[in-house]
Amino acid sequence: MASVLRPSLRLRSAARLPVARSLSTTAHLRAGEKPYFPNEPSAPKVTTAIPGPNNKAATAELDKVFDVRSINMLTDYTKSTGNYISDLDGNLLLDVYAQIASIPVGYNNPHLQKVATSPEMTSSLINRPALGNFPSHNWAEVLNTGMLKVAPKGMNQVFTAMSGSDANETAYKAAFMYHRQLQRGGPEVDFTEEELLSTMKNQSPGSPQLSIMSFKSGFHGRLFGSLSTTRSKAIHKLDIPAFDWPQATFPQLKYPLEEHAQENAQEEKRALEEVERIIKEFHNPVAAVVVEPIQSEGGDNHASPAFFRGLREVTKRNNVLLIVDEVQTGVGATGKFWAHEHWDLPTPPDMVTFSKKAQTAGYYFGNPALRPNKPYRQFNTWMGDPSRALIFRGIIEEIERLNLVENTASTGLYLYAGLERLAKQYPEHLQNLRGKGQGTFIAWDTPKRDQFVATAKSVGVNIGGSGPNAVRLRPMLVFQKHHADILLESIEKIIKKL
Template sequence: MSSVFRASTRLRSVARLPAARALSTTASLRASEKPYFPDEPTAPSMSGAFPGPKNKAAAAKLDEVFDVRSLNMLTDYYSSVGNYIADLDGNKLLDVYAQIASIPVGYNNPHLKEVAASPEMTSALINRPALGNFPSSDWADILKTGLLRAAPKGLNQVFTAMAGSDANETAYKAAFMYYRQLQRGGPEVEFTEEELLSTMNNQGPGSPQLSILSFKSAFHGRLFGSLSTTRSKAIHKLDIPAFDWPQAPFPQLKYPLEEHVQENAAEEQRCLAEVERLIKEWHNPVAAVMVEPIQSEGGDNHASPAFFQGLRDITKRTKVLFIVDEVQTGVGATGKFWAHDHWNLSSPPDMVTFSKKAQAAGYYFGNPALRPNKPYRQFNTWMGDPARALIFRGIIDEIDRLNLVENTRNTGDYLYGGLSTLAEKYPQHFQNLRGKNQGTFIAWDTPKRDELIAKAKSFGVNIGGSGPSAVRLRPMLVFQKHHADILLEKIEQIIQAL
């Protein structure tokens, strides 16, 4: 995060801050803790069976035109508030899944409502620009006071995209262009006639057989390039042609970490050695290494800062780029604004991709040579959506105003403590509890995972899974200790009902 962002502490109206009424109705609310959403329910409320009759009827109607087999619930967003998601039957659930980890500052956040009503937003919605050709006259200002205010240390440029998948793919494209430019001898060296002709036939040397190295269990999206680096589940990949790109093993750490220090360090060294071997030996040369700080769809797999420092060092030594996919980990959830802030790298990643909680998407970079050597090489009609960039700016404002990264760090520590206690009490339901000192980015394995997640809804908790057996917690940044108390109580009830 840039110092500009750290320095800015725009104080706004605190009218939304704690109301005595709200304090008195929340039994578990600590005196020191002010609720961000005074109008939030004080607890989940469920009326009858879940899903209820209105939900079922609406799902049948939607099914006529839109695939509903992945449907969780038809949502009444008008009645959702803060950490609580409402459905058509009047149920209100504590939401610790948050639209697959993508809602940061609460449903119907009052500041975002103001942003939505602003003249800038109206114009961005109804006069959508082709950003590469006709950006609005305030686009530089929107970037500097928004996306770039939150830019990772050392990265002061951005290429904007639409979602995580194309953010990752455009980063890959930048990496391939950079790699070939180095091979050619610099940005001023022209393409050969052979390159110009062969690329029109999808053949080398114009369309070279280069690769991106990713990790086993990784998830980087589902378009053709990103899916070639995704190794989460077969169902994500089956029947789709893929590039012949290498995958390295991701460390499989043993828990509790403090009891497996040597073993885990050796495991990370083994994986690093394999990364280096693949970079040196893979038949399609590796242009970049792509990694998530925490493998978030693949099962909440963590590695230590030493592992990521090792990756940074290997990529420097072998002259390939180091891209960090912060699509799910970014924007505060791990108790730092960017998860890679935990690592103390010797030099910043070459590119950092973002989406989800940012509500906008793209990749950050610092080295000017990562701008391709000619215009229109990295280009498309919209190149992102200024409406979503304005929302991201509003989110950063809220994070700043309410110190939400700090809140997430503190709430996460508190929640992790509570889960540790539950894990001791119910060891058969809690394996490999992980995410200590990682904000609320917490997970554990449990044999009856799918049943637990399904049952949670009828207990008034919306919760998600990752990988084959993990429960993943992805609360918003406005998740507080009194919410953690409710969540811990509910988890115990759910477990007892399994």
């Protein structure tokens, strides 16, 4: 039972650090803190080099039929619990990557187990509907008691989808149809013969030369439309034809934000001017701007609420829709249910897309004119998957029951404070710490990033990177202060191994 990770190294000047205090307990559980998973391990366990022999053998077997070059580790989900992920060699890691930010309420969550074994789930698994044609009798109820219950303010409708990419692409399609409808003069104005003929040849005016504007370093998916708005890394885009769509420079802020308020405000002003200039001047008219609240895959780049309020103003002023891509930030991770709640917007975004922690996907909207003027324009066979909508509903119930958004907000502040101390202690390894007040959506830059992430496994932590040199934390919503203590001491161990 003894973990190889029982603290042997102690933080220097430990006395004033919560992170250090925890080291004096064996189970890391802080006084008064009740664990969400009573059967969760008390600490990581590393028993072999990672990958160990079983993982290596299984990966070689899988390689015969499935590309394994991106494999991080083969996982035994039956042995994973709460915040802990298990490989095939008995190693049990604290998981602060969580399936690329996609597990909200812990592995083998008991409430989700109940949802997964309910008769309703069985029916939706084996009688999969073509949702646009034959929704089940209780589809309105599933939506209303599930994903619409947490719809962002000002939004009361949803188009369901299956992944972040197609959530964004269907939102883009809605934006293009809306844009052309305004140009035509309303929903009742019919298509011209020229439009009907030219679209069959993929030509304008039926298939118009319109665009979606995105930001440099943004990530919005990997299908053809979404990839055309993804600007984070060349490797995602190389060799794939792309639309001639514009990009603006995301504000390049200095961290910590509060120490550089004035020059950051200046930079955001510049960015907003660039956005407006592109909207006015780009040769393919801009139907919508898509933006992440925090650029996630592209390196955890932040902007201020003022910037986003400005973006809302600029887009409104120019009749351009604003799509907020909450695929990675949504569902509690930033200490609000939706990250854009941090902004105090005067009017809501036009569409908000979601996926990942929702375990399903889609976009919310409020304006009824975003329903296309005729049926079958926004349509596909499955339009999502009701079994995944039921899981999302279960996740929402669990978030409410355990107050997990609040937990993430307060655990995030606690974790951030610990990281600030580590950054002071190891300034060469923790630079540009960011995400204060953004729940556990925290990141920093480090010169040996890839080595940092690889070394993490050896001390019992599964951790991810983003952008060229950031370490990104994406723990689950059930990540608590005692997990933060383990993570903080693990980070120090990693640094000492570099």
